[in-house]
Amino acid sequence: xxxxxxxxxxxxxxxxxxxxxxxxxxxxxxxxxxxxxxxxxxxxxxxxxxxxxxxxxxxxxxxxxxxxxxxxxxxxxxxxxxxxxxxxxxxxxxxxxxxxxxxxxxxxxxxxxxxxxxxx
Numbered sequence: 001x002x003x004x005x006x007x008x009x010x011x012x013x014x015x016x017x018x019x020x021x022x023x024x025x026x027x028x029x030x031x032x033x034x035x036x037x038x039x040x041x042x043x044x045x046x047x048x049x050x051x052x053x054x055x056x057x058x059x060x061x062x063x064x065x066x067x068x069x070x071x072x073x074x075x076x077x078x079x080x081x082x083x084x085x086x087x088x089x090x091x092x093x094x095x096x097x098x099x100x101x102x103x104x105x106x107x108x109x110x111x112x113x114x115x116x117x118x119x120x
Contacts, residue, residue, distance in 0.1 A: 001013065002041060002044045002045070003044070007047075007048060007051070010044065010045070010048030011048050011049065013025070013048075014045060014048055014049060025045055026042060026045055026046075029041045029042055029045065030042075050090070052083060052086040052087045052089070052090040053090040053093075053094065055076055055080065055087045055090075056087050056088075056090040056091035056093075056094055056095075056099070057094065058072070058076055059073065059076055059077070059087070059091060059099065060091065060094070060095055060102075062076070063102055063103070063105075063106040063107075064106075070107065070111055073103070073107070073115060074115070077115065077118060077119055078118065081118065081119065084119045084120070087099070088100070088119075099119075100116060100119065100120075103115055103116060103119075104116065
């Protein structure tokens with residue numbers, strides 16, 4: 001079901017699941033699945049609940065992971081330039097930091113200049 005429904009339907013499914021079971025769908029996924037299946041299902045639910053917050057979390061992970069993931073930064077930001085302001089708000093709300101500042105601190109050179117120019 002999670003892989004075949006649209007965004008609005010997924011939100012309704014999550015809400016109805018909580019109403020019927022008394023706990024979030026994430027709780028059931030954590031309890032019943034493991035590995036990549038669990039990660040994938042949790043990502044689907046997270047994007048259904050709040051897509052910009054999901055991307056803010058992914059951006060934060062890119063910059064705080066042991067190895068910097070510049071390619072993933074590009075994959076997240078470039079296609080979403082129209083909603084980058086909302087992603088930046090969610091990033092600030094979740095981490096108490098400015099996304100542009102973190103990008104400046106965690107990237108270098110031409111890549112840093114390009115990505116900052118791209119998001120404003």
